[in-house]
Amino acid sequence: MALISTGPLDARPANQSLYRSILGKLQFAAQTARPDIAYATGKLAQYSSDPRAIHMDRAYHVLSYLKGTKDPAIVYHKMYQAPPRLLRGWSDADWANDPDRKSISGFAFSRSFNLLLKSAKQKLTATSTTEAELIAAFSATCEAVY
Template structure:
């Protein structure tokens, strides 16, 4: 969707694309996790956006106008007794330009999200398992950071923090060192997750895709699914 001719290049110079994406990024980081993936995609083309990107950015603004009363709400969740719960997902090879995967993460405290991320992975993965595992590593790092932060505030953890993934193969790799042979070509830093699982800091579990809040961080979804995902994130009007 890059500019195809001089006319489109001239048109894009007249619109505040970068400024708009910057404003949308502030919302995505601060209060609107539901637009994180869309804003991340728009930001990838900040150096050379085309009319299609500008149209998509305006469409996102219309979505925000229609949901401007949405806000993150927090309440106790009887199904999540831990202080916080983390969810990890990935879309394998979703970027059509470089075939890299997108990692998605959501951390919930009670019924509402307190931390989230949608990131393009830095390497091209050879399988869904690899993409999901790398996303789980990134989510695990957020878990350890939160545990350290809360410990400084005086909170004492008596057990591991739960990390949910929706890929059984990635779960097996994280739990069982013997499964690492199939992915030994990955950078050594990605083996870090196995160590923190063995140390008892993180307990990694399976969660079906239909119940995965981080799914909205990895791909574009239809209207009904977006509405469902907003509820999982704790976004209500």
């Protein structure tokens, strides 16, 4: 999803109050049951102080995606119950996908039926995919130890 303006119509200001209201709903959905929209929601949040028509259009696009994919949500089954103290974690990173060449890292931890997700732009500029993955793994490890 490219959020760069492509013409003068995209530069029109959007209703900031409505945009923030939609963004709040998207963030709630991303944090509770739909982590698949977390990245898109994070990108949209970068424009919350001065949203434009293109950003509002993208927010409506994410809402229509949610409407069209109601069924694929996180569902916890009781078939497998990990020991309560077992913490399982995953980390991943993209490499230099942002215009400023910073990578985005993310991790997920599960413990019993609880899930913790986090995604953030890396502070360092990685020079390779391996370095970006190592930075993501290090961040996830620090969070797990904490």
